[in-house]
Amino acid sequence: MKKKNLLAIGLVFILSLTLVLSGCGNSSSGSSSDSSKSESSSSAALSGKLTIGGSTALQPLAAQAAKEFMEKNPDVQIEVQGGGSGTGLSETQAGNFDIGMSDVFAESKSNVDAKALKDYKVAVVGMTAAVNPKVGVKNLSKKDLQDVFTGKVKNWKDVGGKNQKITLVNRPDGSGTRATFDQFALDNKTPAEGITQDSTNTVKKIVAETPGAVGYMALSYFTANDDSVVKLSIDGVEASDANVASGEFPVWAYEHMYTKGEPSKLAKAFLDFMMSDDVQTKDVPAQGYLSVKDMKVERDATGKQTDK
Amino acid sequence: MIKNRITSNAGSALGGGRSPLINEKNFFARLTDRRSESRGKALIYCSALLMIIAVTAITLFLTLQGLRSFVVDHLNLWTFITGTEWYPDRANNPSFGAFPFIFGSLAVTFLAALIATPIAIGTAIFMAEIAQKWGTKIMQPVIEILVGIPSVVYGLIGLSIVAPFMRQHFGGSGFNLITGAIVVGVMILPTVASIAADSIRAVPDSLRQASYAIGATKWQTIWRVVIPASGSSLITAIVLGMSRAFGEALAVQMVIGNARNLPGSILDPAATLTTIITLSMGHTTTGSVLNDVLWSLGLILLLISYVFIVIVRYLAKRGEVR
Numbered sequence: 001m002k003k004k005n006l007l008a009i010g011l012v013f014i015l016s017l018t019l020v021l022s023g024c025g026n027s028s029s030g031s032s033s034d035s036s037k038s039e040s041s042s043s044a045a046l047s048g049k050l051t052i053g054g055s056t057a058l059q060p061l062a063a064q065a066a067k068e069f070m071e072k073n074p075d076v077q078i079e080v081q082g083g084g085s086g087t088g089l090s091e092t093q094a095g096n097f098d099i100g101m102s103d104v105f106a107e108s109k110s111n112v113d114a115k116a117l118k119d120y121k122v123a124v125v126g127m128t129a130a131v132n133p134k135v136g137v138k139n140l141s142k143k144d145l146q147d148v149f150t151g152k153v154k155n156w157k158d159v160g161g162k163n164q165k166i167t168l169v170n171r172p173d174g175s176g177t178r179a180t181f182d183q184f185a186l187d188n189k190t191p192a193e194g195i196t197q198d199s200t201n202t203v204k205k206i207v208a209e210t211p212g213a214v215g216y217m218a219l220s221y222f223t224a225n226d227d228s229v230v231k232l233s234i235d236g237v238e239a240s241d242a243n244v245a246s247g248e249f250p251v252w253a254y255e256h257m258y259t260k261g262e263p264s265k266l267a268k269a270f271l272d273f274m275m276s277d278d279v280q281t282k283d284v285p286a287q288g289y290l291s292v293k294d295m296k297v298e299r300d301a302t303g304k305q306t307d308k
Numbered sequence: 309m310i311k312n313r314i315t316s317n318a319g320s321a322l323g324g325g326r327s328p329l330i331n332e333k334n335f336f337a338r339l340t341d342r343r344s345e346s347r348g349k350a351l352i353y354c355s356a357l358l359m360i361i362a363v364t365a366i367t368l369f370l371t372l373q374g375l376r377s378f379v380v381d382h383l384n385l386w387t388f389i390t391g392t393e394w395y396p397d398r399a400n401n402p403s404f405g406a407f408p409f410i411f412g413s414l415a416v417t418f419l420a421a422l423i424a425t426p427i428a429i430g431t432a433i434f435m436a437e438i439a440q441k442w443g444t445k446i447m448q449p450v451i452e453i454l455v456g457i458p459s460v461v462y463g464l465i466g467l468s469i470v471a472p473f474m475r476q477h478f479g480g481s482g483f484n485l486i487t488g489a490i491v492v493g494v495m496i497l498p499t500v501a502s503i504a505a506d507s508i509r510a511v512p513d514s515l516r517q518a519s520y521a522i523g524a525t526k527w528q529t530i531w532r533v534v535i536p537a538s539g540s541s542l543i544t545a546i547v548l549g550m551s552r553a554f555g556e557a558l559a560v561q562m563v564i565g566n567a568r569n570l571p572g573s574i575l576d577p578a579a580t581l582t583t584i585i586t587l588s589m590g591h592t593t594t595g596s597v598l599n600d601v602l603w604s605l606g607l608i609l610l611l612i613s614y615v616f617i618v619i620v621r622y623l624a625k626r627g628e629v630r
Contacts, residue, residue, distance in 0.1 A: 056590075084590020086599070094594070111595040167481045172566070172584075173397045174591030174598055182397070190398050195483050195577050196566035198587050202467075209472065210481045 047075030048266045054081075054088015054101035055176060057218070058255045061123060061287040062101060065279050069270055076266065085109075085176050092117060092258050098267050100258040103176020107301035114301070117258040122274045123289035126219040126252040127177060128239035129185070129232040130207045135214075137161040139233040145185060148214060151192030156212060168194025169203050169215030180253040181216045183303055185234065204229055219244070220288020241290050247297030247305060254299070255289065367610065374607025377404075377600035388604065394568040394584075396598045404601050406581075408570045410608060413554060413580040415571075416488050416564070420553040423493030424500055425546055431497075432504035432545075437530055443505075454498035463559035466491035471563050478575055483565030486574040491559050496549035503548060507541030508534060540623045547623065551616040555609070557582035581609045 052062055059082050066078040083091070085102040089112045092100030103125075106114040129145060131137055135156045140148070147153040148166055157163045170191055171178035175198065182188060197203050200217045207213045208228035219239055222231040231239055234249070243249040257274065259267055273279060280291040299305050377383045383404055391405020431451070435443030470490055475482030511534050519529040535542070557580075565577025566587060585602050592599035 082590075084592075086592040086594075086596070087590050090594035109593045109596065111593045111599075172587035172591060174588055176591070179397070190395060193567045193569040194565075195481055196568065196579070196587060202562070205467075206481070206483070210475065213481065 045075060046073045046266055046269055048077070050076070050078045050098045050266055050270060051096070052078060052080045052099040052101065052257075053083050053091060053097045055085045055103045055255070056082040057103055057125070057176065058101040058123070058257075061255070061283060061289060062257075062274075064283050064287065065274055066270075068278070068283070069273050073269075078270065084174075086174055089117070089258065092260055095260060098259065098264065099270070102256045102258060103253060104179050105254075105256065105301040106258060108179065117260060118262065120257045120259070120271050120274070121254040121292050122257050122271075123255040123284050124244065124252055124292055124295055125255055125289050126239060126241065126244035126249060127181060127216055128219065128222075128234065128249075128251055129181075129214055129216045130204065130222070130229040131232050132207055132211060132213045133227060133230050134211055135161045135164055135230070137232070138230055139236055142185070142187075142235050145232075145234060146187065146189055149186055149191045150189050164212040167210055167213040168192060169206050169210075169213055170194050170196045171203075171216075172196055172198050176253065177216065177218070181251060184251045184253075185216070218288065245290055245294045245296055247295075247307070250305075252290075254292070370603065370607050370610050373600070373603035375604075377597065377604045381597045381600055383597075383601070388601075389608075392570050396588075396601065402597075404597075406601075406605055406608065408568060409579050409581045409584050409605060410612075411570060412485070412564070412578040413582070413609070413612070415485055415574075415578065416492055416560060416580055417550050417554045419486065419489030419574070420493035420496060421546055421550045423489060424497045424549060428497050428500035428545070428549070429504055429542065431501040432508055433530060433534075435501075435505045436508035437526075437534060448502070448505075451498040451502050455502070459495060459556060459559040462491055462495045463562035466559060466563040474575075480575055481565065481577065483563060483577050484575050485564065485571050485578045488560045488564035488578070488580075489574075491563050492553045492556055495556065495559060496553050499552055500545045500549035503545035504538075504542050507538045507545060510541070511537045540626050544620050544623045547616055547620050551613055551620075554613060554616065555582065557586045561586055581605050585609075 050066075052066065059080060063080045066080050070076055070078055081097075085104055086109060088097065088100035088102050089106055089109055091097040093112055093116065100117075106112050106117050106119065129140075137156060137160060140159060144153070144159040148159060149168060151168075153159055154166055155163065156166055168191065170193075171181075177200075182191065195206060197206065197215075200221055203215045203217055204221055207215045214232075219231075219241065222229065222239075233239060234251070237243055237249050239249055239251070244252045257271060259271070262268075263271060275292075280293055284291045296308055297305050298308050377388070378385050388404055388406055389410070390407050391403065392407050393403040393405045394408065395403050431447070435447045439447075466487060470487050471482035473482070474480075474484065474487050515533050515537055516529055519533045524532070560580055561583040564579065564583060566579045566583050567577035568579050568584070571578040585605055588598065589602055592602065
């Protein structure tokens with residue numbers, strides 16, 4: 001009887017182990033069969049399943065475009081997930097996402113082979129500093145802005161505002177917004193320590209409510225009739241869509257979609273749809289982005305800006 | 309049918325002289341039979357084993373991932389734990405000093421316990437000693453509701469009420485260590501109160517009666533007899549609350565400010581191990597140094613929670629001996 005008991009325990013152990021292991025293995029094997037399925041469908045009507053994931057900033061636009069794409073192609077199923085830019089790049093490289101969304105160039109992230117990924121720049125996002133309205137500052141020179149964010153200046157009166165202590169609101173490490181702001185507004189200077197928040201809505205709330213607070217966010221979060229935060233001009237150039245498009249306003253970044261190598265037929269069709277006039281002239285501005293087609297300048301992965 | 313079975317079992321038991329339940333069927337049939345003893349046993353063994361496997365797997369996985377930053381990325385363990393500069397994004401000379409987060413986590417935990425303990429123990433005494441009927445009928449459900457409120461709700465209340473309150477009365481941005489501790493303190497209050505009430509109820513009535521018999525007042529009985537008698541279980545309640553505070557991420561992240569330098573006072577913004585992990589994890593790529601370092605922070609978090617568990621076990625053992 002004892003022997004049989006041991007056998008039972010052993011069997012149960014093996015059973016639970018296989019359960020755990022199969023749980024681990026499932027995700028990768030499942031998606032690889034999905035992508036092969038979508039490639040094999042060569043008929044005229046598109047069908048299959050696409051998994052898109054990554055940047056939460058780009059997620060609403062991708063979700064909107066996916067919804068319209070699925071209405072046109074009822075046999076296609078597109079799943080849009082968040083997860084962050086880093087997750088988007090890693091999972092695309094691992095083959096778990098068919099399309100990865102990122103706020104930054106893959107070249108700027110370590111442990112991602114940028115050459116293995118194909119880059120599609122689907123939109124442009126401009127950003128600028130947001131200041132609490134009671135500070136009384138609407139424009140700063142780039143040097144003053146850098147002094148504010150690097151902590152050289154601690155009081156707004158030193159840069160032409162009221163006598164009010166400066167409170168910085170930063171973004172977390174690795175965030176695309178932070179990377180863009182650090183690179184193009186602060187010229188790669190390291191910002192001083194302050195409050196750190198990930199969500200743009202929280203940043204906006206904190207800047208609006210805290211005296212002397214300054215943060216930064218995408219231009220779409222500054223709405224026309226909303227004076228809870230001040231949209232800061234840099235060197236006298238207003239942070240408007242037109243100035244970003246002409247290249248006069250420096251703080252902007254591409255929103256990227258990456259595929260691993262050449263995209264599957266279905267992924268290619270979706271990316272073509274993202275670049276079509278339907279999406280670029282309607283959804284892209286509606287979600288607060290600039291169309292890539294409107295840009296008069298372009299940028300490479302190192303941040304060098306050239307006229308188109 | 310059951311009756312038939314019993315009689316046949318009885319018959320074979322009488323005839324064979326061996327236990328019929330064991331020899332009746334083969335091993336697999338025993339597993340599939342609804343009434344079988346073995347099937348229930350197998351189910352229970354299975355759940356217990358899965359539990360053990362889960363704990364071992366999580367610990368192993370976290371250890372392997374957490375050690376990557378030292379083995380693969382060659383960071384120095386000592387400078388990682390004691391360093392106070394956290395600049396993983398700095399282009400030249402990135403630095404990974406996790407001490408501000410370890411300090412922040414422990415500071416929030418202990419401050420929260422400091423805030424929650426007096427109120428929680430007071431509530432527990434009220435429920436278990438002073439108003440027993442009222443306590444079990446009304447206070448117990450109220451506390452259970454408080455336990456069930458999701459932490460994001462506590463965070464939102466902290467963000468919209470506690471932080472502006474702190475800003476108005478103490479200056480600064482209102483996002484600081486003490487705001488985080490207040491929010492988490494309120495959050496762990498019901499946990500501590502309900503466990504403390506249970507441990508006070510567990511004190512035998514004979515002690516109370518003896519105390520009254522020698523002329524002690526109600527307050528003297530509570531203060532000199534009931535609380536010392538339930539002493540170590542009360543501390544267990546507090547430690548359990550602290551371990552919940554220690555692991556809390558969302559509510560803290562919304563109010564603590566997440567500044568990555570060492571706070572100079574309780575009115576400075578700070579960060580904890582959990583908040584820095586949740587803030588940065590999604591932005592990192594698998595296998596990058598920042599990703600590995602975040603896993604290391606997770607490993608530290610796990611090790612410190614183990615310490616909390618060891619403390620609880622030790623206290624429980626001491627309570628038994630007494």
